[in-house]
Amino acid sequence: VPAGDDAAVLRIPDGRVVATTDVLVEGRHFRRDWSGPADVGVKAAAQNLADVAAMGALPRTLLVGLACPPELDADWVLDLMRGMVAECGRAGASIAGGDVTAAASIMLGITALGDLAGRPPVTRAGARPQDVVALAGRIGWSAAGLALLQAGAAAGPGTGSDLTGGPLAAVQAHRRPQPPYLAGPEAARAGASAMVDVSDGLLADLGHIAAASGVCIDVDEAAVPVGEPVTAAAGLLGTDSRDWILAGGEDHARAATFPAGAVLPPGWIAIGAVRAGSGVTVNGAAWTRAAGWDHFR
């Protein structure tokens, strides 16, 4: 069906559709002085496609609703769409439809659809005691980049940056997360018992698995990989990277549990264990600091 009809028609051969929707609001989910339009497009697409992949599905389709002021530069909108198209390409998906309307501020309503390819969905509820906890993807990079932006340590998008190396990579990671999409379906094929998109923070999102599965998850902090950009950003700001790693969101890493003895797919790193009980612990002890983004603050 060509674009412009009443609705799009998408092929999802499985007969079950994985679907998620997010609303992004300027000032809350992105700032135009911190992110360029393509960055916003990448991020908006990524966070939805990542949710689909975290069910073990192959991301297939994006639907894009955009509300924006009529006086917004058309180039800004085109670059936004270019960012979305590029990120869909990374994920193996495409944009199937959309809607544009006028509003006082910029808002995006994004829906992503995916295909389970014959496998059962990997929910948050399947973790069992003795399972291995594993991670795929970056962690703490986006939070480090956000801290640099908040500290005024980075110039605006497209202005040339005063940062280089690791700190620049952290800011870029905040602007354009790189979810390891395929790690989701690969974990499903490898028998993952539970999986979650790490968007709020590692401990907060593992807490979602613990709560849904009725188990305790213990994280071996030393096993969690700390990227060079995170270390470099912490050095530049003279701060500790621990909160970024354990509680920083928006990198869209995948966290999953696998039955003991399962062979982890490439890119997955064991970072802890599932035990009987409830909640999330770090090195066997309670974590008393913030576990991640509070949606209600």
Next chain:
Amino acid sequence: VPAGDDAAVLRIPDGRVVATTDVLVEGRHFRRDWSGPADVGVKAAAQNLADVAAMGALPRTLLVGLACPPELDADWVLDLMRGMVAECGRAGASIAGGDVTAAASIMLGITALGDLAGRPPVTRAGARPQDVVALAGRIGWSAAGLALLQAGAAAGPGTGSDLTGGPLAAVQAHRRPQPPYLAGPEAARAGASAMVDVSDGLLADLGHIAAASGVCIDVDEAAVPVGEPVTAAAGLLGTDSRDWILAGGEDHARAATFPAGAVLPPGWIAIGAVRAGSGVTVNGAAWTRAAGWDHFR
């Protein structure tokens, strides 16, 4: 998959998914002084579910993104959701997921998904000369109700109305459109060659079929049914109902073309004919007034 996971999983047995998304913005698509929260919920759900049905599909699923000020009354949001749930019930669909976030004003990002049940989609591009043009559903009711609201002839939602009878029904039709959802799949089963959701205006939307199909569509104005509420509203305002009927949007009637000799399903009324040529005519003559809602005004 229970609510609260990374994404919802929906059964769409056909393996093809019909999908559409819309953004609704307070002040542009609805006014809180003209419509109550349940009205807004009904309308937001209806306009998306209607698009799915206009492809000949069965509406199945709604995904709801909501951005709203934190100080918005929780009862308003609950009533909004009640309206959406009720309209999903009318359409045979259900709400599968959503997202809520804070924003300065109320915006909705709604996605509807549907199932083709083994049939090909009915696009706008299949009309052929000699086809019959037919209509199912109300036409002009919503525009009449909007005119009454604009004229200050109706009290606000939930305040008791100063209108009765036909004019009240027109205002209610504006607040809560009643798309004849099943008429879409029934037209598909009956062999409709093209179909469109009448959301912009009858002539404007028939123009979409004419353009996509490369034909001319002629409307027999006397054959288009004029409901009593439309006549009553026109009488009250001392105006002509012609523009409401031919160019008023938002009732979400279905307009379709059927091969000559096809038996129209129940609820469908023949209102014109497809000819060789281009554009839309009324009683064989050009229509020089507005054909419907201009998205760019």
